[in-house]
Amino acid sequence: xxxxxxxxxxxxLTAFFAALSAMHVQAQxxxxxxxxxxxxxxxxxxxxxxxxxPYQSGRRIQGVGVVADFHVNYRLSLxxxxxxxxxxxxxGSTETSYLAGPKAFIFARGRFRPYGKFLVGLAHIxxxxxxxxxxxxxxxxxxxxxxxxSRRWMLHAEYExxxxxxxxxxxxxxxxxxxxxxxxxxxxxxxxx
Numbered sequence: 001x002x003x004x005x006x007x008x009x010x011x012x013l014t015a016f017f018a019a020l021s022a023m024h025v026q027a028q029x030x031x032x033x034x035x036x037x038x039x040x041x042x043x044x045x046x047x048x049x050x051x052x053x054p055y056q057s058g059r060r061i062q063g064v065g066v067v068a069d070f071h072v073n074y075r076l077s078l079x080x081x082x083x084x085x086x087x088x089x090x091x092g093s094t095e096t097s098y099l100a101g102p103k104a105f106i107f108a109r110g111r112f113r114p115y116g117k118f119l120v121g122l123a124h125i126x127x128x129x130x131x132x133x134x135x136x137x138x139x140x141x142x143x144x145x146x147x148x149x150s151r152r153w154m155l156h157a158e159y160e161x162x163x164x165x166x167x168x169x170x171x172x173x174x175x176x177x178x179x180x181x182x183x184x185x186x187x188x189x190x191x192x193x
Contacts, residue, residue, distance in 0.1 A: 045186025
């Protein structure tokens with residue numbers, strides 16, 4: 001558990017310092033046709049995810065999340081999210097994840113901006129019955145699109161695939177990784193540009 005926390009801290013610090021480096025390395029102004037450079041967006045999202053527990057059950061779990069997105073420049077963003085999946089789990093099981101990492105925009109088509117992302121962080125599951133709770137290092141690639149409603153409001157829709165390292169890690173269960181995956185839709189507001 002101590003190693004997992006240390007790995008999560010290292011991954012988050014690495015992503016943070018990479019973003020700071022990218023901000024200072026930027027040698028030319030953001031093209032005026034693409035709008036402003038740095039901006040901070042915060043918002044909320046709804047999630048519908050394949051829970052991955054019990055193994056091969058196909059059960060889906062839903063919940064809410066909070067998101068923050070710092071656009072470093074037109075092509076790169078640092079994303080952070082916390083998801084709380086509490087509805088529909090098997091016999092009261094719940095899943096929570098705290099993730100952060102880079103997000104790269106592929107191109108812009110009008111108000112749409114497709115992207116790919118790779119987040120890293122901590123994932124937690126409350127197992128049903130008397131099995132208990134566990135936390136894991138989560139790797140989470142994903143892809144989606146932003147849709148600018150106005151200068152201050154944005155919608156997003158994405159698919160995310162989480163891989164929980166070292167899971168499930170308890171006796172009398174098949175050896176497989178938990179891989180919650182599914183869709184997030186949300187809204188965000190630009191705090192500053």
